[in-house]
Amino acid sequence: MSESSEIQAFRADARRWISDNFPPSLVGVNLSIDEEPGSEVPTDLESWRQRLAERGWGVPTWPVEYGGAGLSHPQAKVVAEELSQAGAFNHIPIIAGMGVTMVGPTLLEYGTDDQKTRHLPRIASGEIRWCLGLSEPNAGSDLASLSAKAQDKGDYFELNGQKTWTSGADISQWCGAVVRTNPDVPKRDGISFVMLPMDQEGVTTRPIRLISGASPFCETYFDNARAEKIDLLGKLNDGWSVVKRLLQHERQSQTSARSSVGSEKPESLQDAAKRYVGSNGDGTLADADLRLRIADHLMASQAHDLTVDRIRAEAKGNVEVSAVASILKNSATDIAQIKAELTMEIQGSQGLGWEGANFTDEELANVRGWLFGKATSIYGGSSEVQKNIISKNILGLPETTQKG
């Protein structure tokens, strides 16, 4: 398909700006360094963040008044393509934690003008990282049964309780939390969504170590923590509708089966397989059974990508968060988990390493990804919860879970 002249001109502009502004020293930089608490951010990376933020390209489709660039989806796609082409990247969605993908879009929809003006620009610039206090030890898939409570203290709410799986809580400056504001009504009718700063006496965090080792997840404790009344998002006791929308944005952000940042193209699964397993004389993989399972995986992955494209095309570029996200989340999750399993199988005993010089970085990375990847079918609404959503919201079948 040929591009319109308008888009072509936009592309040329974008390319020029990137070449003028992206510090070449950052090509191939390891972005995960930023995830470690207390780590120093390289000067070039910081200045690149500032330039991206000034341009509004941290969140290109957000309105200009809130720190975005007001771009259309096709324009934003061009920006992403040109960044990747130049070996550059937009790391603001990463350093903003849950800010860009989840909090921001929900604020745009539910926030007051005051809330949007105070919070959105600093998400858009990557200055403030957000975490989300949703799950609790006894409220996982059944999130609505949550028990962390917020008491009305006049100007503010006083929070008490425990959140878990708060990703990045130990390095975030702000938190969006769902809390119980009325215990005497059915569980979904007494929940509110509040926003609060993390740097206060009543908030403590403890990192969670996973089967894959260190993780971004934390336990977060509220002991008389304070959330201002002006930071109540949506109406009092109407937090369930806010969080449902938030979770749709979460699914939407988890629908890509492709890995995101990074300019170097990784070795294909079939090439890796030939390298480790060997080929027959006719070029087919020596392990015929593995070969067909790899083919199945590659097809599933291609079918997923084609479906993302199709849904986008049918929506004429305006991809609304919708129930379809549940389909894509499950599909992306399956594909990524199977890929990690296949990679391990391909690598044989070299795929079983935990650490040490006997294993390559790629081999070790697959192991950690394989283990951590088990979480993807649990968080963001487990695969089973997604199927409940599909059967109820898309297919119109009666609700199978218990209301309360």
Add this chain to the structure above:
Amino acid sequence: MAALTEEQSLIQDQARSWVTEQSPVSQFRAMRDSAVDVAFTADNWDAMVKMGWTGILVPEQYGGSDLGYLTFGVILEEMGRQLVAAPLYASALVGASAVLLGGSEEQKQQILPKVVDGSEILSLAVDETPRHAPFQTALQASASGDGFVINGSKTFVLEGMAATTLILAARTSGSVGDRDGITLFMVPANAPGISRERMHTFDSRGFANIRFEQVAIPADAVLGGVGEGADILEGTLDRARAGLGAEMLGAAAQAFDLALEYLQTREQFGRVIGSFQALGHRAATLFTSMELSRSCAEAALQAIDDNADNVAELVSLSMCKVGDFLHEMSNQVIQIHGGIGMTDEFDAGFYLKRARVLEALYGNRAYHRDRYACISGF
């Protein structure tokens, strides 16, 4: 991948209302019960010709509308939903594709207008063994005088009983299994020495076994170059498979709708059975499979229209993904309906029977999984 154009949406609406009103599955049932050898009704065929469906792929200078494969697929999907039995696909898609890819100007002028007006029904005769294997062609075409003499047989020829012209893959050189040495011929189905026998498949469609004994044909019956038929054959088969994917998707989508309606209305234990999570999750899984396979089916058709260089890859992807969905859905439509699904009086069995035949027609999932892996370089 594009969404449907306005024109394609209109054709889809037209096809859907015609199929549901004029040719619902009850009509297929009536045809089956009448046990005719030519497995379609003349009224249906005339209506399709009048609606222009036989000319969808044919350029305007030969009387068609040249709307392309995705448009044809839109119609085939609707036909698949009601299991319409007609030679439209065999003639106006598969046969016409072979002529468009391999035919000389003269051949196109001679045959295509008749495909469009419905007076000619084309059929591709490719397989000779029980499993699809296009290059296993053994049917012998020996040079004789100015022309050729053909001996051998073909099996599982779609609409083989109704066909007026056969497009044959025959061997003019090389040995069985070779890509080289295959030649395509366009031969009148009533030529002396050709005998056809109905192959009574369980889907009640009009398949035939065809024998060729000393069939003399002129040199100008060759489609493309002598010994160079493999590329045309493969191109034709990929177009055939892309269209087949659309019909398979339609049949599976209708089976899904039947099952979903049953889940929403059938009550047991005092509640509709769709409220049981085991069934709700199964429906969600099938729906996911339908959405994913639809993307593949449409992408394969679109790739042909775009002249893309990855047609073969997308076609095999479509055959596998749509095949997965249809296979599972055709089993589940019976399982979900329980006892009623087992009765001949209910339509579910028709979908199961049609499914297995379509799955086998131009390469089953194993065939296309292997082909996809080869194309992907491993």
